[in-house]
Amino acid sequence: xxxxxxxxxxxxxxxxxxxxxxxxxxxxxxxxxxxxxxxxxxxxxxxxxxxxxxxxxxxxxxxxxxxxxxxxxxxxxxxxxxxxxxxxxxxxxxxxxxxxxxxxxxxxxxxxxxxxxxxxxxxxxxxxxxxxxxxxxxxx
Numbered sequence: 001x002x003x004x005x006x007x008x009x010x011x012x013x014x015x016x017x018x019x020x021x022x023x024x025x026x027x028x029x030x031x032x033x034x035x036x037x038x039x040x041x042x043x044x045x046x047x048x049x050x051x052x053x054x055x056x057x058x059x060x061x062x063x064x065x066x067x068x069x070x071x072x073x074x075x076x077x078x079x080x081x082x083x084x085x086x087x088x089x090x091x092x093x094x095x096x097x098x099x100x101x102x103x104x105x106x107x108x109x110x111x112x113x114x115x116x117x118x119x120x121x122x123x124x125x126x127x128x129x130x131x132x133x134x135x136x137x138x139x140x
Contacts, residue, residue, distance in 0.1 A: 072093070
């Protein structure tokens with residue numbers, strides 16, 4: 001955030017890329033709105049924000065599956081470089097899914113996703129800190 005807030009006014013165009021580990025992208029649109037306003041403050045021509053969720057699972061995928069997941073992102077960047085714009089339809093496609101499906105919600109509620117995260121915590125000797133809340137305000 002310090003870097004972003006330190007950007008100064010300049011001429012030209014600007015675009016942003018938001019990637020997250022969450023499978024759905026709906027929560028990233030709030031940040032997209034911020035970037036659109038930021039482009040005005042920077043006096044830049046806003047070309048859009050590329051949003052791609054589900055990227056946390058990238059590292060667990062086989063190489064070929066990683067390539068197929070990254071290819072649409074590379075394609076959009078190539079179009080941006082060649083044409084100086086990003087077609088809105090491509091931005092919309094990359095952002096899918098906006099919300100979890102019913103099956104996705106059931107999977108998340110099942111606790112099965114915890115297996116994935118627990119493995120990372122164990123690997124980093126942090127499983128015992130799983131439920132810590134360092135930023136929670138003390139109750140008065």
